[in-house]
Amino acid sequence: MRIIEYIEDKYLTWRTGLDKQERIWHKWHEENVVRGASTIENMFMNFKHIIPVSTNIFDLSEPFGWVPCEDFQQYMYPNKELGDCIVYYFARGYVDQWDGRFHINDLRHEQDQVFVATNNGIDAMMIALKYS
Secondary structure (H helix, E strand, C coil): CCHHHHHHHHHHHHHHCCCHHHHHHHHHHHHHCCCCCCEHHHHCCCCCEEEEECHHHECCCCCCCCCECCCHHHHCCCCCCHHHCCEEEEEEEEECCCCCCEEECCCCCCEEEEEEEECCHHHHHHHHHHHC
């Protein structure tokens, strides 16, 4: 690594509060997940597999939030490469009776659901078997 790259990396780490690996993850996440989408299918339009899972992907003994359990972390970045890893989202909403899709809506929510999206077919099958 050249000295200029090193200084630039240190500056960006200081400025953003994120190290290089975290900045790469956030950039990839912003490019592949549509945060303002109204349905789960639209939110994860860049992924081949979308799996509804139960909340047992989280370590419920953690007192400060929804932390993925150790077994589930094997499918996440940095344990997997960026194009091969999973993304999960805890959604509130309802399943529309006309189109059968899950619509994200905090005002009219009939259910809470966790969704996992991935491009890896083998991981999708394993997640569906373990956590659905």
